[in-house]
Amino acid sequence: MIKHSKKIIFLLIITVLIVILKFTTSDSSQKQSKEPINLPISKTAFFMGTVIDINIYEPVSDDVFEDVFEILNSIENKMSLNLNDSEITKINANSGSAEVKVSPETFYVINRGKYYSSLSNGVFDISIGPLVKLWDIGSENARVPSQTEIDNTIKKINYKNILLDESNQSVKLKNYDMMLDLGAIAKGYAADEIIKYLESKNISSAIISLGGNIYAMGVKPNSNPWKIGIQNPFSDRGEHLGIIQVKNKSVVTSGIYERYLEKEGIRYHHILNPFTGYPVENSLASVSIISDKSIDGDGLSTSVFSMDVEEGHKLIETLEGVDAIFVTKNNEIFITSGIESNFRITDDNFKLETLKK
Incomplete structure (x- = not known):
């Protein structure tokens, strides 16, 4: 009888310990689940020929991302070489003939592009468009051009023949068949504009x-x-x-x-x-x-x-x-x-x- 009582007491102690352990574990889990988790709020889109990832580590509304993508869309519409009605396309279409009035944004990027063309003594040149189109690397039409094609094309490249009129915010390509390509600099400008916008939202x-x-x-x-x-x-x-x-x-x-x-x-x-x-x-x-x-x-x-x-x-x-x-x-x-x-x-x-x- 005493042995049986001891057995019952032992089982009661074990049961109490299990209940305490479960309660402690459950309470700890609940406390842990209430702690904030610093995951970014993220959105992805495709602009300017590449995947865009925006990761914000603060609470924000969807409106912020919509505004960011509108900024990217606006820049692409102005500066893309591949859109028929972009400002860059209009400049290229008027090469050797007329100046084209552009937005302050496009003028700024071309001006910075010309600065880096000069700083690098021409190894970086935003008038490289004809050569980029000739090779077309990255597209399904990519090919290795002939030497004759290359020789004829490089004659069209010279950043010094990009004429900028700051007072009128206009751009003229001095020679016929010149072609601007801002692909090597426009994404950087877009990144800066996104940061500027996020700062305006106190992010x-x-x-x-x-x-x-x-x-x-x-x-x-x-x-x-x-x-x-x-x-x-x-x-x-x-x-x-x-x-x-x-x-x-x-x-x-x-x-x-x-x-x-x-x-x-x-x-x-x-x-x-x-x-x-x-x-x-x-x-x-x-x-x-x-x-x-x-x-x-x-x-x-x-x-x-x-x-x-x-x-x-x-x-x-x-x-x-x-x-x-x-x-x-x-x-x-x-x-x-x-x-x-x-x-x-x-x-x-x-x-x-x-x-x-």
Whole structure:
């Protein structure tokens, strides 16, 4: 009888412990579920020939995203080379004949494009449109042109023949068959305009992505800097070779992996040299520009990619608030002085090198 009573008491104690454990676990789960989860509010769309990702780390309404996409739509309608009624198409259609009055936005982007064309001594040239159309890399009509076609086409390229009238906000292409192409700079401008809009809505934490253009707005919800992965140019998109920590910065990457044409075992990437008419040939696989404005990162990434490492590194070191990560075809990485403490390699196949003085 005593043994039986002891058994009943033991079972009662076990039952009470189980109930307490369940209650504690349930209470803990409820408390945990009430804690805020810092996930971004995200929307995706397709503009300007690329996928656009908008990630906002604060409560916002759908109206914000609708406004952002309207900004992108407006820019594309003004600056696309592929729309029949865009301002760029009208400028190109009047090449060699008449000036075209344009919006302040288009005039600003062309002016900045001409500035970077000059800064790079023409290796970046926004009048490269005829050559881009000739190769058409990235479309189903991509092909390797003949040498005669290339020789005839590069004669049409010269940013110095883009005539700007600031007082009238008008643009004229001096010679017949010239063609502007803002594809290498318009996305950067669009990123800056989105950030400007988000700031007007008192939003301070967001990541926006326009293809190879990333803008890290403010800091993460936990107040730490954003960690942006630098694409491995030899691997699938999303595989990184390193991480850069930034806040309120644009990160723009240009490289051989983005768009290309393969013909008879040869890969032709889409960054074309306006002097040779062929894809740029040097030691570089990619260049990432870290800057305050994305339009600057856009113009500089293409410009610097078209130079050798030494020349590009020297140029970036002269520009305030701008840094760069150079990746060579030999898996070497060179960085500028402003990001020495912010960048780290995450792939052992790559090695950080120092330029010889």
